[in-house]
Amino acid sequence: MTTGDVTTAATQPVRIGVQLQPQQAPDYGMIRDAVLRSEELGVDIVFNWDHFFPLYGDPDGPHFECWTMLAAWAEQTERVELGALVTGGGYRNPDLLADMARTVDHISGGRLILGIGGGWFEKDYEAYGYEFGTPGSRLRTLGENLDRIERRFALLNPAPTREIPVLIGGGGERKTLRLVAEHAHIWHSFADLEALRHKNQVLAAHCQDVGRDPAAIARSVSFPKEGGAVAEDFVNEGVSLFTVGVGGPDYDLTELRDAIAWRDAR
Template sequence: MTRPVRIGVQLQPQHAPEYNLIRDAVRRAEDAGVDVVFNWDHFYPLYGDPDGAHYECWTMLGAIAEQTERVQLGALVTGGGYRNPDLLADMARTVDHISGGRLILGIGAGWFEKDYDEYGYEFGTAGSRLALLKEYMERLTARLGKLNPQPLRDIPILIGGGGEKKTLRLVAEYADIWHTFAELDVLERKSKILADHCAEVGSDPAAIERSVNWPGADAAPTLVAAGATLFTVGTGGPDYDLSVLEEAIRWRDEFNPESVAGIA
């Protein structure tokens, strides 16, 4: 399956004392030609002052959906352990309608213990969180099929993580996009493991888009050769510096000049 190289930006909702700083960053990113605008689903900053300014993920996605016209949008990624899956499906359907069918539903097992402890959720173990994610994926996808009105399209599901036995199995079963932090050799090896899981569940590994963090223009072509086509630049507040994003967009246009920003 041939797909265009795409560039995303993760506007980390941390250290922005006023929401208009995020709104302005969304505007600048869309104007620059980015394909996807992500945020993340945490309740506290991951870097810098641990008690710094921070905003909630899904209410923000509704605002981004209303503000933008072209970009796809979503969480990189939703914390599965503290989102009721039936309600999450309804939230996703609603944001999909607000955006005119541009939502990517990103989800993972969760890992940041402070999110759980401070908001009263059970953190458990890596194994228990993955088991919960499996249960939640079944419920989420079932609920999406029951909603009235239905989403405007089959909402693409992005699953983040690299666990070879459980996470990649869920990717094979449910995902349209797989996000990993892997280096080249790990990406290649885990892609083969994903292909094995796909064979077991009867899905097509080529239909699953590979998503990674932006490695720089020098390294990106080797990752494209390994199958990655969605590259995401991360940036946080309060400044939301988009200079690296602009570099990545220029590389995309030179690497794949026939592509048009925003094509899925």
Template sequence: MTSRPVRIGVQLQPQHSDYGPYRDAVARAEELGVDVIFNWDHFYPLYGEPEGKHFEAWTTLAAWAEQTERAEIGCLVTCNSYRNPELLADMARTVDHISGGRLIFGIGSGWFEKDYDEYGYEFGTAGGRLDALGEALPRIESRWATLNPAPTRDIPVLIGGGGEKKTLKYVAAHADIWHTFVTGDDLRHKLGVLGGHCEAIGRDVDEIEVSVGIQGGDLETARSSYDLGARLFTYGVGGPDFDLEPLRALLAWRDELNG
């Protein structure tokens, strides 16, 4: 089992808030000591008032790159459908430089149909969107290899999703981090599938950090997921209040485990 340290993330969902309180939540999260601050890549709220206030992800990440000093930052996750892969690679490289090498490049195939309809993207099918993700990942990696200046580091790639035939195969081939919301026996099963994909290409599955979403300060789920190999635990919260209190228990647990 992997010996990598436990990390705590927070997903600050850019909805139902003006930018001032959102910016302040970023500052509070970094002051608390979180390891990673994520947003999400949508154009409308996912819950609450469907036409409520909302901000775009990558312009926000560029602002965070200047605002923050220590925490890693990223999208949980970027929708592959919304930007040309070469452009997306360049955007990520730019935020990587602005942040001094603190970007995690999170990506997934996309699923929120309203975003597609309202912004003029073809929604298509789940399988088609997954195929497009599989085609984009090597293009992104190739563009990173040709950009001038180059990224400051090998930008960590996080892939979100749990599809066993395609998504987990992409994780095995391209990802440094796999993000999932499944727990318990489902997590155990998916890790077995991921291990099989890694074995097929000669990769050690322990090279991939396992990341799970946590509801509030749910230490019971965090502990059981830790026992299965998860090491990055992310609490999601939206506006207008951005209640970060549940992070305190998660951070104390992290510190206890990491020593």
């Protein structure tokens, strides 16, 4: 490790996730098949995302909703953890979202990760009647909602099967990383290697302010296009979760297979 603020890679096993982007697939069976193939390959986590429209290709092309899909995946799979990378933090009443998460947690036998972020795609908000606001207002809402989700988890009957891991995506140093320090079990960063080194230091300072060990927060990034050699550099900065993004309609898992082979060879 080049910093003293993150637990060493040796203490956290490296895991591989896949984000199956639920778009451009006109038949849901294509997505179901990709989930099964991913689990059979040995992936650790299967993610989708929480958008209402495609982010590439035909902007009005096929697309499916996030949380109903996660409930189906919970029944379909046996081993993998699952979640959204990430849920739009302002799309749902947070008490309802906590109940949804608790329910998927039970359906899956305790395999849900609650991925959440501030949201950013304006079309999602406008088309579905949500106030888009500003980056600052969306992060304020996210912080308020995380508090409400935690309170609701404590009230639900039956309770979640475990302390549901919270993954927060984003890299804003003043607000997002503060929320990571306060609430997250996993932090998903979109930063490159140099930026990650800096943001690790910022997160460590936030953790010190709130009395939390930064080593308790797993680091997550996309699997680098350059492959395993560059991934090792991220491991040396404390990253233990790498996710490969795969889009429809074909859901080519070649890159995922390579990432899993790298994980297994370490």
